[in-house]
Amino acid sequence: MDVHRSFAQVAILEDGRIVAERRVELVQEKVLTFGRMLQADDEIVLEATGNTAAIERLLRPFVSRVVIANPRMVRAIAYARVKTDKIDAVMLARLQAAGFLPEVWAADDDTVRRRRQATERMGLLEETVRLKSRIHAILHANLVPFYKGELFGPAGQRWLAQATLPDHERRILDRLVEELRHTIDQLAALDRELARLALADERAVRLMTIPGIGPIVATMVLSAIGDISRFASPQKLASYFGLTPKVRQSGESPARHGHISKQGNASVRKMLVEAAWSARTAPGPLRAFFVRVNAKRGPAAAIVATARKLAVLIWHVLAKGQDYAFARPAFQAMKLRKVALKAGAPREYGKAGPGRDYWIKEIRQREMEYVKRAEEAYARMVEAWREVPPGSKKRSC
Known part of the structure; x- marks a missing residue:
C-alpha cells in the first residue's frame, strides 16, 4: 500500500506477479471493508507516514502480518526515473516478497x-x-x-x-x-x-533513579523506545536518538568523526540534553564525566556527551531491569513523593511520609558521601588512563 493523506494505492502480489491493483480511501469504514476482503495468511506492507499507525491498527486483525517499511531506505533501494503511485506500491510488494524490505518496528x-x-x-x-x-x-x-x-x-x-x-x-x-x-x-x-x-510504570520508576530524569523525561523516552529489546546495544539506542557522531571513511584514509547525526526523535534528544544539564549538578560519576569532557572540549560538547551517556544508562537500566547503581534511596523516595503530589495525590500533614529519610541530615549526608566516593573513583580511573608507561606512546582519553 502506497499511502497518501486521503487514499492508498494497493498492489496485490501473488506467486511473483501482480494480480490486482486498486485504490482504497483512507476512511475507517472503507479501510475495514478492504481488510475483510483479505485472507488470513496475507502480508501487508506500508511506508511509515503520519497515518500509518491507524491503518496498521485497523488491518492487523485481518492478516498474518502488517509490515512497516523505512521510507528513507526504500527510496535508496527502489530509486526510479519513472515514479507513480502504482509503481511505488508494486515496488513495496516486490521488496517484501524478495526479503529486501527495510522494516521498522510497529508500535503497540x-x-x-x-x-x-x-x-x-x-x-x-x-x-x-x-x-x-x-x-x-x-x-x-x-x-x-x-x-x-x-x-x-x-x-x-x-x-x-x-x-x-x-x-x-x-x-x-x-x-x-x-x-x-x-x-x-x-x-x-x-x-x-x-x-x-x-x-x-515500573520502567519509568527505574529510569527516575538516574540523575536528571523525572517523570516527563521518563515517559517521553519510553514513548520513543517502546520495546527495549529491539535495541541490541546501548550504542544502537544512542544512535536512535541521534546522539552518536557521524563517521566518514574511504579507502586508506583514517576515519573522521563529525558532529552528532541528529537523525532520530528530536524531541527526546532535546529532553535528554536538558536532563544532562540537571544531571551535571548532582554528585556522582555523571558529574565527573561532564567535568572531564568539559575540561577537554568545552561545555557544549560536554553536555551532548552527557546526554549520550544518559542514553547508555537508560539502555542498561531497561534491558537489565535494574535501578541505577548510584541511586540514593532517600533522595529517590523524596523524588517519587514529589511526583505523586504532582499526579494529584493528597498531602498528608502530621505524619511521616515515604520521603521522610531525605530530610534526616545524617541519612542525607551518608548518601552524599557514597556518591561522592563514586565520583572520586571515576576521576582516579581517568587519571590512570592518562598515565603513560615508560617506553610507550602517549594515549588520549
Missing part, C-alpha cells in the same frame, strides 16, 4: 498512545513559547521598560495588567495573556496525567 497500542501524548505536550510547549514571544514583542514595540523579575509569574502578571499601552495594543495583550493562561493550564493537566503514568 500503549506506545502509540504515549507518543500521541508526547506530541501533544511538545505542541503545548511550542504554543507557550510562541505566546510569550508575542507578549514580549508587544512590550518592546511600545517601549515598555524591561521587567526584572519573572514576567509570567504572579507578580509579573500584575505588572503586565498595569503596563501603559494604547487601547488596541492592550486588547491584543490581554487576549494573548488569556491564551497563555489557558495553554499553561492544559500543559499542567497533561503533566499530571504523565506523572500518573510514570508512577504506574
Whole structure:
C-alpha cells in the first residue's frame, strides 16, 4: 500500500506477479471493508507516514502480518526515473516478497498512545513559547521598560495588567495573556496525567533513579523506545536518538568523526540534553564525566556527551531491569513523593511520609558521601588512563 493523506494505492502480489491493483480511501469504514476482503495468511506492507499507525491498527486483525517499511531506505533501494503511485506500491510488494524490505518496528497500542501524548505536550510547549514571544514583542514595540523579575509569574502578571499601552495594543495583550493562561493550564493537566503514568510504570520508576530524569523525561523516552529489546546495544539506542557522531571513511584514509547525526526523535534528544544539564549538578560519576569532557572540549560538547551517556544508562537500566547503581534511596523516595503530589495525590500533614529519610541530615549526608566516593573513583580511573608507561606512546582519553 502506497499511502497518501486521503487514499492508498494497493498492489496485490501473488506467486511473483501482480494480480490486482486498486485504490482504497483512507476512511475507517472503507479501510475495514478492504481488510475483510483479505485472507488470513496475507502480508501487508506500508511506508511509515503520519497515518500509518491507524491503518496498521485497523488491518492487523485481518492478516498474518502488517509490515512497516523505512521510507528513507526504500527510496535508496527502489530509486526510479519513472515514479507513480502504482509503481511505488508494486515496488513495496516486490521488496517484501524478495526479503529486501527495510522494516521498522510497529508500535503497540500503549506506545502509540504515549507518543500521541508526547506530541501533544511538545505542541503545548511550542504554543507557550510562541505566546510569550508575542507578549514580549508587544512590550518592546511600545517601549515598555524591561521587567526584572519573572514576567509570567504572579507578580509579573500584575505588572503586565498595569503596563501603559494604547487601547488596541492592550486588547491584543490581554487576549494573548488569556491564551497563555489557558495553554499553561492544559500543559499542567497533561503533566499530571504523565506523572500518573510514570508512577504506574515500573520502567519509568527505574529510569527516575538516574540523575536528571523525572517523570516527563521518563515517559517521553519510553514513548520513543517502546520495546527495549529491539535495541541490541546501548550504542544502537544512542544512535536512535541521534546522539552518536557521524563517521566518514574511504579507502586508506583514517576515519573522521563529525558532529552528532541528529537523525532520530528530536524531541527526546532535546529532553535528554536538558536532563544532562540537571544531571551535571548532582554528585556522582555523571558529574565527573561532564567535568572531564568539559575540561577537554568545552561545555557544549560536554553536555551532548552527557546526554549520550544518559542514553547508555537508560539502555542498561531497561534491558537489565535494574535501578541505577548510584541511586540514593532517600533522595529517590523524596523524588517519587514529589511526583505523586504532582499526579494529584493528597498531602498528608502530621505524619511521616515515604520521603521522610531525605530530610534526616545524617541519612542525607551518608548518601552524599557514597556518591561522592563514586565520583572520586571515576576521576582516579581517568587519571590512570592518562598515565603513560615508560617506553610507550602517549594515549588520549
